[in-house]
Amino acid sequence: MTHHHTLARLMRWGWLPLLACIAVAFYVYPAAAQLHVDAQQSRMQAFQPQTLLQRMQNHELASTVQVLNSQAPSVIVQFPLFPSGVKNVFPKATGVVTIVQGNPEVSLFETVTVDVENMPPDTTFTIFFIEAANKPFGHVQYVADLHTRGDGTGDVTFQTITLVAFATNSDAPEVSKDQSGEASGIQLEHLGMWFSSLQDAQKLLNDPTLKGTPFDGGSPPLHAGPQAMTDGQTDPVF
Amino acid sequence: MSTLQYRRRSPLAVLKGPFLLLIAMLASVLCGSVASAAPRQQQASSAFNANAQLLKQMVQHGQLAPSVKIVNTLAPTTIVQFPLFPSGIKQAFPDATALVTIVRGDRDDSTSDTVTVDVQKMPPNITFTIFFIELANKPFGNVQYVADLTTRGDGSGESIFHVITLVAFAMDARNPGTSQDQEGTTSGINLEHMGMWFSSLIDAQEVLNDTTLTGTIFDGGSPPLHAGPQAMTDGQDAPVF
Numbered sequence: 131m132t133h134h135h136t137l138a139r140l141m142r143w144g145w146l147p148l149l150a151c152i153a154v155a156f157y158v159y160p161a162a163a164q165l166h167v168d169a170q171q172s173r174m175q176a177f178q179p180q181t182l183l184q185r186m187q188n189h190e191l192a193s194t195v196q197v198l199n200s201q202a203p204s205v206i207v208q209f210p211l212f213p214s215g216v217k218n219v220f221p222k223a224t225g226v227v228t229i230v231q232g233n234p235e236v237s238l239f240e241t242v243t244v245d246v247e248n249m250p251p252d253t254t255f256t257i258f259f260i261e262a263a264n265k266p267f268g269h270v271q272y273v274a275d276l277h278t279r280g281d282g283t284g285d286v287t288f289q290t291i292t293l294v295a296f297a298t299n300s301d302a303p304e305v306s307k308d309q310s311g312e313a314s315g316i317q318l319e320h321l322g323m324w325f326s327s328l329q330d331a332q333k334l335l336n337d338p339t340l341k342g343t344p345f346d347g348g349s350p351p352l353h354a355g356p357q358a359m360t361d362g363q364t365d366p367v368f
Numbered sequence: 369m370s371t372l373q374y375r376r377r378s379p380l381a382v383l384k385g386p387f388l389l390l391i392a393m394l395a396s397v398l399c400g401s402v403a404s405a406a407p408r409q410q411q412a413s414s415a416f417n418a419n420a421q422l423l424k425q426m427v428q429h430g431q432l433a434p435s436v437k438i439v440n441t442l443a444p445t446t447i448v449q450f451p452l453f454p455s456g457i458k459q460a461f462p463d464a465t466a467l468v469t470i471v472r473g474d475r476d477d478s479t480s481d482t483v484t485v486d487v488q489k490m491p492p493n494i495t496f497t498i499f500f501i502e503l504a505n506k507p508f509g510n511v512q513y514v515a516d517l518t519t520r521g522d523g524s525g526e527s528i529f530h531v532i533t534l535v536a537f538a539m540d541a542r543n544p545g546t547s548q549d550q551e552g553t554t555s556g557i558n559l560e561h562m563g564m565w566f567s568s569l570i571d572a573q574e575v576l577n578d579t580t581l582t583g584t585i586f587d588g589g590s591p592p593l594h595a596g597p598q599a600m601t602d603g604q605d606a607p608v609f
Contacts (some may be wrong), residue, residue, distance in 0.1 A: 238516040238517065238529075268542060269541075272537060274531065291516070295513060298510070303585040312592055313588060313590045314595075315585060344541065349551035349552035350553060351544075354555075
């Protein structure tokens with residue numbers, strides 16, 4: 131009688147764990163897996179040439195951005211830099227930034243080349259990814275230096291996370307929009323160049339009233355000069 | 369005939385041969401010592417690397433973490449190495465190891481540092497994100513996303529990237545502030561630690577067999593909080609670079 135009773139109870143309630151397993155298989159796991167797939171897919175899709183072109187049309191990328199007709203799966207983006215702090219003394223200064231991503235799905239980082247011409251000669255500039263192209267610039271990330279040659283030309287190539295660069299304080303992380311949608315942190319989607327030395331800037335720009343800025347690493351603070359070049363756009367350039 | 373000739377030679381003439389030999393030997397010894405002294409002097413001058421010596425002193429004085437090794441490089445190069453230790457993967461992959469090598473050409477001329485991260489015995493076929501961080505352990509503070517590393521099937525992996533490293537800092541230019549690095553007071557918040565995170569929360573949950581893990585911010589792109597927990601850290605209180 132007892133065995134019969136137990137068997138009956140098992141039959142009555144035994145379907146509950148089975149149902150739970152089915153629920154997990156059909157709803158929970160796919161939902162979780164979807165998050166993984168979403169993250170990868172949105173990142174991959176966001177940086178396909180076609181998508182980038184659409185984003186330019188929608189003003190989600192600046193009109194100065196060129197998405198090159200590169201072979202799949204590579205993505206190559208270019209945009210110009212314009213003189214900001216050097217505009218009066220070096221009005222013909224130009225810069226071109228080229229960002230190459232091998233394959234959005236598997237790339238470990240992007241390769242960035244910055245080429246400049248007609249810049250102050252024999253001068254070191256710092257390069258930053260920035261939140262806003264112009265003052266107050268917001269959050270920034272120091273990525274490389276560029277030293278110009280005697281004829282005012284120069285180039286530097288560096289490799290780091292670029293197309294999804296962001297800044298955050300993980301104590302209180304923010305969320306912001308990038309080309310792939312909502313993303314963690316504050317997106318850094320602009321690029322600027324600064325005089326690494328205030329003295330260089332004062333001399334070259336013939337302006338001893340210029341003040342130091344924080345746009346160089348190392349001691350002392352505020353030993354850098356003003357911004358020299360900027361992408362100058364309101365919409366993101368990458 | 370030859371015997372006669374021998375007999376005709378004077379005693380001085382007999383000594384002439386060994387004397388010349390002795391002179392030749394002395395000359396060769398002198399020349400050899402002068403020749404070998406020159407490169408030794410050169411070696412001594414180029415072997416002294418003021419920057420490396422300074423960094424070594426910083427390790428001794430606790431300004432750099434004891435886990436940091438300053439390699440005996442030729443001036444003006446600087447090579448710093450330090451290990452990463454398993455944090456989030458400690459239970460499942462206790463033997464995981466990582467070595468970070470930072471190479472800087474010349475303090476005054478180099479345009480960026482070259483960073484190599486080598487890992488072994490890590491979860492296989494998994495992508496990790498690499499961040500420069502303010503603090504080695506939670507809450508990590510300000511961070512900078514610098515590279516990814518995807519492990520091979522045997523759990524080994526490598527990533528090489530070029531970016532400003534030894535003077536990396538985070539800053540909101542609206543309120544830049546200052547902080548201390550090895551050179552003194554500098555602008556912004558210095559980022560002097562490194563950590564690796566699972567780029568995918570789902571990967572972490574699967575690999576670590578823990579479905580309770582929650583998403584973190586440590587990957588770029590959408591959606592937010594799709595990254596997993598920290599996997600490796602330098603684990604030091606003092607800076608590692």
